[in-house]
Amino acid sequence: MIEVDNLHKSFGESHILKGVTTSFEKGKTNLIIGQSGSGKTVFLKCLLGLFTPDEGYICYNGNIYNDLSPDQKRNLRQEMGMVFQGSALFDSLTVEGNVMFPLEMFTKQSKSEMQDRVNAVLKRVNLIDAHHKYPSEISGGMQKRVAIARAIVMNPKYLFCDEPNSGLDPKTAILIDNLIQEITQEYDITTVINTHDMNSVMEIGQKILFLKNGHKEWEGTNKEIFKTDNEAVTDFVYSSELFKKVRQMYIEERN
Numbered sequence: 001m002i003e004v005d006n007l008h009k010s011f012g013e014s015h016i017l018k019g020v021t022t023s024f025e026k027g028k029t030n031l032i033i034g035q036s037g038s039g040k041t042v043f044l045k046c047l048l049g050l051f052t053p054d055e056g057y058i059c060y061n062g063n064i065y066n067d068l069s070p071d072q073k074r075n076l077r078q079e080m081g082m083v084f085q086g087s088a089l090f091d092s093l094t095v096e097g098n099v100m101f102p103l104e105m106f107t108k109q110s111k112s113e114m115q116d117r118v119n120a121v122l123k124r125v126n127l128i129d130a131h132h133k134y135p136s137e138i139s140g141g142m143q144k145r146v147a148i149a150r151a152i153v154m155n156p157k158y159l160f161c162d163e164p165n166s167g168l169d170p171k172t173a174i175l176i177d178n179l180i181q182e183i184t185q186e187y188d189i190t191t192v193i194n195t196h197d198m199n200s201v202m203e204i205g206q207k208i209l210f211l212k213n214g215h216k217e218w219e220g221t222n223k224e225i226f227k228t229d230n231e232a233v234t235d236f237v238y239s240s241e242l243f244k245k246v247r248q249m250y251i252e253e254r255n
């Protein structure tokens with residue numbers, strides 16, 4: 001579980017995060033949504049320990065980050081997996097090499113232990129015959145699977161994903177969303193996902209945090225987002241005609 005209390009972050013005169021308080025439960029897919037520039041990436045980077053908040057704190061399974069020693073902070077970072085926007089695979093390494101990379105960097109496992117672990121996670125993301133291919137030789141959806149395999153190879157307690165669906169067709173996007181949700185539940189990970197994708201909100205938004213101009217405008221579940229009367233949320237979520245119609249149908253069904 002991650003608890004965030006009164007988080008503030010500024011860059012010079014620009015006050016970006018303005019007192020965000022929220023929590024993300026483990027075993028759940030937690031989504032951060034909001035318009036471009038609302039502070040989602042800055043918030044995710046604070047959760048990753050890449051930015052130091054100016055005020056407030058972040059607590060990981062009961063441990064306040066600021067109170068940890070440098071060694072404890074290093075250990076905590078190794079419990080975090082990250083799926084970057086655009087996958088960020090190493091072009092010069094094979095699929096297997098990409099997934100093995102964190103094990104080689106951060107563990108003292110033998111070659112055969114690492115190989116077993118790499119095989120297991122590649123199998124888990126349904127990539128069984130791409131071990132020796134290079135990123136340029138596989139599809140965007142397969143690259144995302146490799147990125148997810150690499151993010152979970154160290155058995156993380158926390159998984160952060162920045163726009164995991166960007167650049168994917170809607171069907172592949174749903175498969176990737178479902179895979180992230182299954183893995184989150186299976187391994188009881190606290191997963192936080194930055195997204196613009198309204199399909200993701202509806203499909204896997206077990207908890208949704210809506211940021212507006214750096215503050216928490218609304219939070220709730222994908223079921224609750226249908227019912228909310230918060231104008232900022234409805235303006236944002238139902239900016240497409242399709243979703244306006246879906247909401248209307250839902251309201252009519254309820255009445």
Ligand SMILES: Nc1ncnc2c1ncn2[C@@H]1O[C@H](COP(=O)(O)OP(=O)(O)OP(=O)(O)O)[C@@H](O)[C@H]1O
Nearest residue numbers: 011014016034035036037038039040041042043196
């Ligand atoms: N390192 C930085 N230094 C200065 N300003 C920054 C830095 N990182 C982000 N910002 C500013 O913080 C604001 C919020 O940016 P952020 O990237 O968090 O938005 P976002 O909600 O993720 O947007 P998008 O959906 O477009 O990715 C922007 O005005 C951005 O210019």
